[in-house]
Amino acid sequence: MIAVLGIDALEASCVKKFGCRNLSQESCGATDLSGFSEPRTVVIWSSFLSGRNTEREVLASKDMWGFRLDAKDTFFSAFERFSAIDVPGFSQDVAQHKREREALKGFFGKKVTVEEYDAIALEWHKKVREEFFSALEGDYGLVMGYFDAIDLVGHLSFGVEGKMRMLYDEMDGIAGKVRAMGKGPLLVVSDHGMKPLGSRYGDHSESGFWSLNSRKDLGMPKPEDFARIIASL
Amino acid sequence: MAFTTVSIPKELAGKAKRRIRGTGFHSLSAYVTYILRQVLVSAELRKGKTKAFSREDEAELRKRLKAMGYI
Numbered sequence: 249m250i251a252v253l254g255i256d257a258l259e260a261s262c263v264k265k266f267g268c269r270n271l272s273q274e275s276c277g278a279t280d281l282s283g284f285s286e287p288r289t290v291v292i293w294s295s296f297l298s299g300r301n302t303e304r305e306v307l308a309s310k311d312m313w314g315f316r317l318d319a320k321d322t323f324f325s326a327f328e329r330f331s332a333i334d335v336p337g338f339s340q341d342v343a344q345h346k347r348e349r350e351a352l353k354g355f356f357g358k359k360v361t362v363e364e365y366d367a368i369a370l371e372w373h374k375k376v377r378e379e380f381f382s383a384l385e386g387d388y389g390l391v392m393g394y395f396d397a398i399d400l401v402g403h404l405s406f407g408v409e410g411k412m413r414m415l416y417d418e419m420d421g422i423a424g425k426v427r428a429m430g431k432g433p434l435l436v437v438s439d440h441g442m443k444p445l446g447s448r449y450g451d452h453s454e455s456g457f458w459s460l461n462s463r464k465d466l467g468m469p470k471p472e473d474f475a476r477i478i479a480s481l
Numbered sequence: 482m483a484f485t486t487v488s489i490p491k492e493l494a495g496k497a498k499r500r501i502r503g504t505g506f507h508s509l510s511a512y513v514t515y516i517l518r519q520v521l522v523s524a525e526l527r528k529g530k531t532k533a534f535s536r537e538d539e540a541e542l543r544k545r546l547k548a549m550g551y552i
Contacts, residue, residue, distance in 0.1 A: 288550060352551060353552050356539070403542065403546065410521065411522075413518075445542050445545070446537070446541070447533065448533060449541075451545050452545075452549060
């Protein structure tokens with residue numbers, strides 16, 4: 249079984265700073281996002297899944313967050329049985345992510361506190377974590393889970409180191425548990441990283457992160473290179 | 482990650498060792514590291530509550546989030 253741990257906004261410098269050895273694994277590096285006008289979540293994950301730069305088609309769709317690829321257009325089609333949990337551009341829970349964006353608007357409108365906003369992200373994180381580990385016990389050729397708490401919380405609290413450390417520890421624990429299960433190749437990958445905006449906030453950075461539980465030099469792959477990389481694992 | 486040695490009273494170490502029996506902590510060091518992190522994170526979170534939300538930064542963030550389709 250191949251496991252893919254998709255982590256929105258996982259930032260390479262934070263993985264290092266917080267000593268996340270399970271996230272950095274045996275090989276790790278940065279991804280090249282130079283082919284995209286902006287590091288947009290749905291665009292990058294759709295490109296990751298399909299093996300081609302989907303920026304034009306995603307931005308041309310009426311609702312970016314509702315954009316959906318068919319399984320036959322993704323690397324999932326190479327697997328007889330797969331599980332894709334909350335993956336943007338494929339199986340993302342539209343209602344939940346709308347709720348998250350509404351909470352973000354609510355924060356700016358002084359209707360939602362940062363704690364209430366964080367709680368929405370963390371509750372969803374727990375649900376995805378449960379589904380992810382349940383799928384890893386199943387009979388699948390590939391399981392991909394998408395976790396977005398680091399991105400959501402980071403936008404409003406990237407400068408609050410304790411909060412970010414807690415989230416990185418949590419994701420490192422998830423990676424560690426998957427590694428200990430010894431199911432096969434584990435790819436940890438992010439769409440983009442995060443950089444500070446002022447002393448408190450966080451903005452998407454221009455490169456993402458990857459790591460593998462084997463020694464492999466992938467160089468600086470583009471998101472669309474991973475379909476081929478996954479096929480070679 | 483580099484490591485260092487700290488000294489704590491023997492009696493306290495003994496109590497802590499007894500406390501971690503049957504838990505997931507594989508050593509006294511792992512337990513002490515965990516406790517210390519909890520304390521530091523709590524302090525950082527308290528600090529974070531008062532960390533300023535600057536208006537200028539907020540305006541810039543809103544602009545960026547709009548560009549990326551969040552809001």
